[in-house]
Amino acid sequence: MKAILVACALLAGCATQAPKPAPAPNLRELVSSLGVGRSTKSDVRAALGEGTVVNFDSGYEVWVYRQPAVEKPPTPAAELVLLFEPSGILSKTRVR
Amino acid sequence: MRVLALALLVCCGGALAAEPDDAVVVSALRNPVKKSYKKMVDGAALFEQRRGALAPAAALRFKLIARKPDTSLKNVELKVEADSIAIPLKVAPDQTFTIERNRTALRENAEVTPNRKAGTMTWRADVRTPGLPPQTRRLGDLRLECEVGMKAGLISNYPQGFLGWLDGLIGQRPEYCHRAEPRYLFFAEHPVFSVTLVDGARREVLPVDMLYGGATRDPKWKQDKYCDCEALFDHAYFVPLGDASWPDDTRVEIEYMGPNS
Numbered sequence: 001m002k003a004i005l006v007a008c009a010l011l012a013g014c015a016t017q018a019p020k021p022a023p024a025p026n027l028r029e030l031v032s033s034l035g036v037g038r039s040t041k042s043d044v045r046a047a048l049g050e051g052t053v054v055n056f057d058s059g060y061e062v063w064v065y066r067q068p069a070v071e072k073p074p075t076p077a078a079e080l081v082l083l084f085e086p087s088g089i090l091s092k093t094r095v096r
Numbered sequence: 097m098r099v100l101a102l103a104l105l106v107c108c109g110g111a112l113a114a115e116p117d118d119a120v121v122v123s124a125l126r127n128p129v130k131k132s133y134k135k136m137v138d139g140a141a142l143f144e145q146r147r148g149a150l151a152p153a154a155a156l157r158f159k160l161i162a163r164k165p166d167t168s169l170k171n172v173e174l175k176v177e178a179d180s181i182a183i184p185l186k187v188a189p190d191q192t193f194t195i196e197r198n199r200t201a202l203r204e205n206a207e208v209t210p211n212r213k214a215g216t217m218t219w220r221a222d223v224r225t226p227g228l229p230p231q232t233r234r235l236g237d238l239r240l241e242c243e244v245g246m247k248a249g250l251i252s253n254y255p256q257g258f259l260g261w262l263d264g265l266i267g268q269r270p271e272y273c274h275r276a277e278p279r280y281l282f283f284a285e286h287p288v289f290s291v292t293l294v295d296g297a298r299r300e301v302l303p304v305d306m307l308y309g310g311a312t313r314d315p316k317w318k319q320d321k322y323c324d325c326e327a328l329f330d331h332a333y334f335v336p337l338g339d340a341s342w343p344d345d346t347r348v349e350i351e352y353m354g355p356n357s
Contacts, residue, residue, distance in 0.1 A: 054311045056330045057165060058287060060353050064304050064312050081304050083289050083353060092289050092353070096301045 027067050027080040027095050034082070039090040044082060051082070059086025129214050132249055133176050133206040136195045139221060139248025142270065146243060150236040150344050151225055156244065157192040159222040160210060161283060165327045167216040174211075178204035192222055218324035219250040220283065231352065233282075235293070236344025239337050242273035242280045251280075251324065274338045281309060281323075287330035290351040293342055306334040 033047055044051075044063065051063040061084040069077040083092040136158065143156040160169050169191045176183040181200050185208070187193045195208070210217065221244035223237040245251065247270050272278050291302045304312050309325045309332045325332040335348060 052312050054308055056287065058330060058353075060287065060330065062289075062304070062308070062312075079304060081290070092351075094290055094301065096303060 026075070027065060027078045030065075031080055031093050031095055034090060034093065036090055036093060041084060041088050044090060048080075051080075060084065129212055129217060130207040130209050131219060133178075133195070133198075133201050133208050135247070135249040136208055137197055137202065139244040139250075140195050140197075142247045143221070143223070143240060143244045146240055150240045150243075151223055151234065153227075154223045154225045154234075154237050154240065156240075157188075157194055157222045157224075158248075158250075159220045160187065160191040160193075161218050161220060161324075162216070162327050163218045163324055164216045167212065167327070169212070169217060172210050172212060175209060176201050176206050177209050178206035180204060181206070219245075219248075221245040221248060221250065228347075231350045233348040233350070234344070235335065235337075235342055235346035235348055238282060238335055238348065239273060239344065241282070242278065242337055243270035245280065246270045246272055276338045277306075277334065277336050278338065279310070279334055280337065281325050281332045281334065283325070283328050283331045284333065284350050284352070285331075287353040288333055288350055289353045291333050291335070292349045292351070293335070294347040294349055295342060295345070302333070302335070306336075308332060310334075 030048060034044060041061075041063075048065055051065045054062045054064070056062075063082040063084065065080040065082075067075075067078040067080075069075060079096050081094050081096070082090055085091045140156060147154060147156075160172060160174070162169050172187055172191065174185040174187050174193060176185060176195075176198065178201055181198075181204070183198065183201065185193045185195070198206075200206075221241045223241045223244065225234050225237050228234060273280060288307055291307065293300045293302065308329050309323055311329060330353065333350075336342065
C-alpha cells in the first residue's frame with residue numbers, strides 16, 4: 001500500500017513539474033524588436049526566420065509572416081507584413 | 097561598264113526609296129488591341145442605370161493601362177473603327193477617355209482600337225466620386241467599376257483553363273462583382289503597401305493576400321505573365337465588393353510603398 005502511495009505521489013509530482021511549453025511570441029512583440037529605417041534583411045531573418053517573400057521589379061520587397069489562430073488562450077490568426085526598400089532597409093511594417 | 101551601270105542603278109534606287117514623296121507609310125498596326133464598341137456602350141449604359149444606387153455623384157471614364165513594363169501609353173491614339181467610319185477618341189494625359197453613343201458605329205459593330213499591339217495594355221472602367229481625400233477610393237465607386245468593367249468586356253480574354261483562378265472570372269457577367277471577394281483587380285496610382293476599409297469607427301486592414309494579385313499565396317506568381325496585372329503587380333489589389341456589411345460610402349484608404357505617394 002505504501003509503495004502504491006509513493007508511486008502515486010511520484011506520478012503526481014511528475015505531472016505538476018512537467019515544463020509548460022513557452023508561449024510563442026506574438027507578432028506584435030516580434031515587430032517591436034525591429035527598427036524601421038534601421039533593420040536590414042539579415043537582421044530580420046535572424047530575428048524571425050524565413051518569411052514569404054514577394055519581390056518587385058522596383059527593388060522593393062514584401063516579407064510576410066503568419067501566425068495561425070490558437071484556441072488556448074484564444075488568439076486570432078495574425079500576419080506581419082514587412083516592406084524593404086530597394087536599399088535593403090526595413091521601411092514599413094504592419095500587423096493584422 | 098556594266099558593273100558601273102549596275103552600281104549606279106543600285107545607288108539611284110536607294111535614293112529613290114529614301115525620297116519622302118515615294119515612301120509608303122504603313123499606319124495599320126499588326127495585331128492591334130481591339131475592344132467591342134457595343135460592349136463599352138453597354139457598360140456606359142449600365143453605369144447610368146446603377147449610378148443612383150452605388151455612386152450618385154460619380155462620373156465614368158474608361159482607362160488604358162500598360163500591361164508590359166516597357167509599354168508607354170504616352171500620346172496613345174484611340175479610335176472607334178468600323179467599315180464606313182473612324183472616329184478618333186480624345187485620350188486625356190492620364191490615359192482616360194469617354195465613349196459616346198453612335199448609331200452607325202453600333203450598327204456596323206465597330207471596334208475601339210488604340211495604336212498599340214495586343215497584349216501590351218489593358219483596360220478598366222474608372223468611376224470617381226469627386227472630393228475624396230488623396231489616396232482614398234470609395235467602395236461604391238469600385239463596385240460600379242467592376243460591374244461596368246465586366247459588362248464592357250474589358251478583362252482580357254484567355255483560353256479556358258489557362259489561367260487557373262482567373263478562369264472563374266472570364267465570361268462572367270456583372271453579377272460576378274456581387275461575390276464576397278471577387279478577384280477583380282484594381283490598380284492604384286502607385287505601388288501599394290496597405291489597403292484599409294474605413295466605415296465610421298470600423299477599420300479593417302485587408303489581408304496581404306488581397307494585394308499584388310494574390311502573389312503571397314502563389315509562389316509561381318512571377319511566371320504568371322498572362323494576368324493583365326503583369327506590369328502593375330505592385331499596384332494591384334482586390335476588395336471585398338460583395339460584402340454587404342461594408343456600405344457604399346466605405347472609404348478605401350491606400351498606403352503606398354514609397355514617400356510619393
